[in-house]
Amino acid sequence: MHCSSRGKGENVLFLHGMPTNGRLWDGVVRELSSQFRCFTVDLPGMGKTPFLPYSPSYFEQVAAQIEEVRTRNRVQRWHIVGHDGGCAAAVNYAHLFPKRVGGMALLSPAIFPDLRPFFLLEVLRKPILGEVMAPLVHSLFWHVAMNRAIPGAHHESQRGSFLENFSGVMGPWKLMRLVRWGKPEVLLQHTPSILKKLVCPTLVMHGSRDVLPESFSRRAANLIENAQLVTLDSGHFIPLEQSIAVARSLWAHFSSRLTKQAEDVSPYQSIEPCIRPAKASQIDLVPVTAAR
Secondary structure, eight states: OOEEEEEOSEEEEEEOOTTOOGGGGHHHHHHHTTTEEEEEEOOTTSTTSOOOOOOTTHHHHHHHHHHHHHHHTTOSOEEEEEETTHHHHHHHHHHHOGGGEEEEEEESOOOSTTOOOOHHHHHHTSTTHHHHHHHHHHHHIIIIIHHHHSOSGGGHHHHHHHHHTTOSTTHHHHHHHHHOOOOHHHHTTTHHHHHHHOOSOEEEEEETTOSSOHHHHHHHHHHSTTEEEEEESOOSOHHHHTHHHHHHHHHHHHTSHHHHHHHTSOTTSOOOOOOOSSTTOOEEOOOOOOOO
């Protein structure tokens, strides 16, 4: 698994979603690296990490690869941040290696069995039709859908980086292979029960213009005992649209008393829940100026 690191301080691991790569977090890392040692990885099949065939043990295999990254970099414990499908990897890693996780943040968590893939990508998931339509869908997805989802010349470098892995003659079919990850109701069926077992303080972020239902973020915050929910003025790609707000929220969350407290508590013990108005309620983001 390809990994890059920047900065110094407490360790934070960033996991992107599909079909992006570690550069999704460029703006967030730029803001946080003065106070945290930030690790960004490319998940399997994206960026510089080889594709990993899907199977019932897929998330366990991804968690094992993440654990290898931790060991290789001599990290004792780190906070973990996920976006989109990267949230599923984050949740499973926190479940399988609880002693290695201090705090967690989930942005646009695409982690529940009732997930409905983006309609263009759903075409690629269908046998035969996907093979035939791959070039057309590839063009529409990257040059229309992604340009609308991630607008602006200042994001051109990152958009190009996301596309690079799926460029060339075989690019459309590489994208097709990536999105054929199986049925959500099968691959994500254990997510609700896993969330109930997590004890690490968790911040859930939802974009007010996100294509992902708000109910996903609310459900995640509701199921995790020590969680709070914030909503940002953003579409689906929150780390790109609101990098400064995300960085400030993460800084406040990972520097909080409860996150520090969790580091001193066995992952098999319960800790005090985060203070919030009510279960599954939503709190407004309070900007916090990050130390520089």
